[in-house]
Amino acid sequence: MTKSVYAYRNGVLCAEALPLAEIAEEIDTPFYCVSAKQLQRNYRLFAKPFADLNATIHYAVKANANLAVIRILAECGAGADVTSAGELERALAGGVAPQKIVFSGVGKTRDDIAAALLAGILQINAESLPELRLINHVAGALGKEAPVSLRLNPDVDAKTHAKISTGHKGVKFGIGLEQMGEALALLLASPHCVFKGLTMHVGSMLKDYEPFRLAYQRLADVVGLLRAQGLEVERLDLGGGVGIPYDGQTLAPFADYAAMVHEVLGSLGCALSFEPGRKLVGDAAVLVTRVVHVKETDNKTFIIVDAGMNDLVRPALYGARHEILSVRQNIIGLTAPVSVVGPVCETSDSFGDHFMLPDQLKAGDLLAIMQAGAYASAMASTYNGRPLIPEVLVSGARHAIIRRRIAVAEQMGWESIPDWMVIPRAA
Ligand code: PLP
Numbered sequence: 001m002t003k004s005v006y007a008y009r010n011g012v013l014c015a016e017a018l019p020l021a022e023i024a025e026e027i028d029t030p031f032y033c034v035s036a037k038q039l040q041r042n043y044r045l046f047a048k049p050f051a052d053l054n055a056t057i058h059y060a061v062k063a064n065a066n067l068a069v070i071r072i073l074a075e076c077g078a079g080a081d082v083t084s085a086g087e088l089e090r091a092l093a094g095g096v097a098p099q100k101i102v103f104s105g106v107g108k109t110r111d112d113i114a115a116a117l118l119a120g121i122l123q124i125n126a127e128s129l130p131e132l133r134l135i136n137h138v139a140g141a142l143g144k145e146a147p148v149s150l151r152l153n154p155d156v157d158a159k160t161h162a163k164i165s166t167g168h169k170g171v172k173f174g175i176g177l178e179q180m181g182e183a184l185a186l187l188l189a190s191p192h193c194v195f196k197g198l199t200m201h202v203g204s205m206l207k208d209y210e211p212f213r214l215a216y217q218r219l220a221d222v223v224g225l226l227r228a229q230g231l232e233v234e235r236l237d238l239g240g241g242v243g244i245p246y247d248g249q250t251l252a253p254f255a256d257y258a259a260m261v262h263e264v265l266g267s268l269g270c271a272l273s274f275e276p277g278r279k280l281v282g283d284a285a286v287l288v289t290r291v292v293h294v295k296e297t298d299n300k301t302f303i304i305v306d307a308g309m310n311d312l313v314r315p316a317l318y319g320a321r322h323e324i325l326s327v328r329q330n331i332i333g334l335t336a337p338v339s340v341v342g343p344v345c346e347t348s349d350s351f352g353d354h355f356m357l358p359d360q361l362k363a364g365d366l367l368a369i370m371q372a373g374a375y376a377s378a379m380a381s382t383y384n385g386r387p388l389i390p391e392v393l394v395s396g397a398r399h400a401i402i403r404r405r406i407a408v409a410e411q412m413g414w415e416s417i418p419d420w421m422v423i424p425r426a427a
Contacts, residue, residue, distance in 0.1 A: 005035040006286060006370065011329040013368055017397040020288050020327050024366055027390060027401065029290040030307035032377045034064075034402070036072055036395035038284035043076040046276055049258030055272040058102050060240045061087045063277030063374040064285070068393050068402040070094025073280060079122070081240070081275035085115040092119060102237060102273065104151070104201065106131075106172050110138055117144040125199045125237065127151045127174055132186050132193070139192035146192055149199045149237055150175055150183055154218040158203030158211045158241070161318050167202025167215055174200065180222065184231075195231070197270060198222060201239025204278060207249070209257045212241070216264040223268055233270055240275040244282040246371050247323040254279075278374035285373030285391075287312050288327070291365045292343065301338040303361055308342030309349040310383040312369060312376050316348040324351060326358050327366035340367070344384045377403070382411055 005016050012019045015033045023033060047057055058079040061070060065087055070080065071094045079100025080091035091101055101121040103112070106128070113135050116124055126132045126148050139146040153174030158165045166173040175183045187195050202215045216238065223233045238261070245251050265272060289307035296302075314320035324340055337353035338361070351369060358365075377391050388406035392399050 004283070005038045005041075006325075006368070008329045013325055013327045013329075015286070015394040015399075018394050018399055020286070020368060021366055023392055023394075023399060024288055024290070024327075027392065027405070029288055029366065030305075030311055030389050031288055031405075032285050032372065032389065032391040032403075033288055034066070034069060034281075034285040034373065034391060034393050036393055038373075039069065039072045039281060040076055042280045042284060043073055043078060045254065046274070046279055047077065049255060050261070050272065050274070053262070053266060053272055055274065056100065058100065058237075058273055058275050059280055060104075060275045060277030061091055062378060064281045064376070064378050065090050066377065066391055066402055067094045068400075069281060070096065078280070079273075081277075085109075085112045088112075088115055088119060088121070098122070102149075102199075102275065104199075104275065108134070110134065113138040113146075114142060117142055117146060121147075123147045123149050123196050123199075123235065123237070125149050125151045126183070126187070129175075129179070129183055129186055132183060132190060136190035136192045144192065145194055147196045148187060148193045149197045149235060150180065150187065150195075151199045151201070152177070152180065152219060152222060154200055154202065154215040156202055156211050156215045156218070158206055159208050160203045160205050160241075160243070163318055164204040165202070166204075167200060167211070177218070177222070184226070188231075197233045197235035197237065199237035199239065201275060202241060204241050205243040206241045207243045207251050209252055209260055212238075212257065213260050213264060216261065220264060220268060223270065233268075235273060236265060236268070236270040237273045237275065238265075240277045240279070242276060242279045244278055244371065244374075247321045282374040283371050285376065287369040287372040287376065289367050289369060291361055291363050291367065293363055294361060301336070303338050303340045303357070303367075305340060305342060305351075305367060307369065307389070308344035308384065308386065309346060310344055310381045310386050311342075311389050312351075312372055313379050313381075314375055315351050316346070317379075321352050322372060323370040324354050324357065325368045325370060326361070327368055328358070330356060330358060344386075382406070382408070387411075 058081040060081045074095040080096040083105035098120045151174040289305040293304040309316040340351040342349040390405045391403040
């Protein structure tokens with residue numbers, strides 16, 4: 001296991017060479033802290049085992065769409081996987097070349113497709129027959145040729161949380177095996193589309209690589225069938241989904257995944273691409289929060305912190321558990337777990353029960369919610385009249401604010417009260 005960039009130095013938790021407490025002092029809590037070094041390291045670790053294959057890596061921007069994060073990964077060599085015209089705009093602004101961008105998503109609109117075609121991206125992953133018709137129509141209207149891959153729904157159980165399983169029958173994603181023939185015939189008959197290959201994404205946070213193996217074998221079978229009909233399959237896009245260990249989990253080594261990809265797909269002669277999100281950014285960030293109150297009840301101690309489910313929704317949304325560390329070095333001495341909760345008026349605003357915290361936590365102490373890089377700041381909201389919290393990038397001993405705090409006063413500037421609702425004040 002590689003050493004984490006988040007480690008205690010002189011009794012204080014640091015991001016790379018910078019104490020988190022110093023950033024908290026400067027910008028207040030809560031905030032996300034992202035490590036540039038960890039992003040670079042994660043990219044290298046993902047890319048290395050596929051260096052001998054004709055493989056490209058397209059960072060799934062949805063995991064964390066911050067421009068600086070995209071820029072760092074782009075500088076490492078990553079392309080992007082986007083799911084909307086907005087993410088496409090971000091990927092381009094972050095410095096990703098259009099020819100390294102793939103466009104996923106089940107509900108691409110006319111505007112999404114037009115933006116993709118006008119930018120000249122590598123490929124659009126089509127997920128249904130109506131979408132194929134729309135892609136052809138928009139490409140025709142713009143006088144463009146659309147490079148299209150078909151997303152196969154291989155009907156496998158990803159063995160992950162139901163809300164992030166995307167590769168079995170009954171979910172909205174991809175084209176089932178039974179409809180593939182029809183989709184392909186439609187694509188080949190579409191004058192403004194060019195068939196590039198096949199794509200799939202069976203789910204996120206897979207802890208076990210067997211569902212991937214099954215899905216990739218189905219993909220290889222379809223390639224065989226198409227080739228038997230004389231059709232060339234240039235590219236295979238294998239999606240994302242590789243999990244990371246949260247809160248002390250142990251997962252199979254990434255090398256096992258890479259070996260399986262080589263074994264199942266390595267000799268097909270297709271260009272392979274991957275769309276990792278979590279694996280590139282998940283452990284690169286932490287959410288730093290301050291204890292507001294310690295509330296003792298007769299059966300439980302609640303550590304009420306200033307970060308809530310609006311800042312990090314994964315625990316409320318997926319029952320996810322994140323490790324929580326004290327920013328001042330742990331004195332582990334708890335005999336009963338404490339419940340770390342946010343201030344939002346929802347019972348689901350809880351980061352779970354934890355043992356690994358100092359026994360004398362008090363208001364004002366800082367905590368770090370770990371592995372908060374993926375589907376964290378990207379999903380933050382302003383629910384409960386709360387500011388959108390900042391993101392800080394650390395590189396060595398340097399740091400910079402890469403998303404500033406958006407105060408409620410500024411948010412209210414996005415809204416307006418219609419003139420006809422303004423009731424004149426009584427004189
Ligand atoms: N590709 C597609 C089509 C997705 O929907 C997702 C996530 O939902 C990803 C890639 C990235 O998945 P992960 O972050 O698990 O690697």
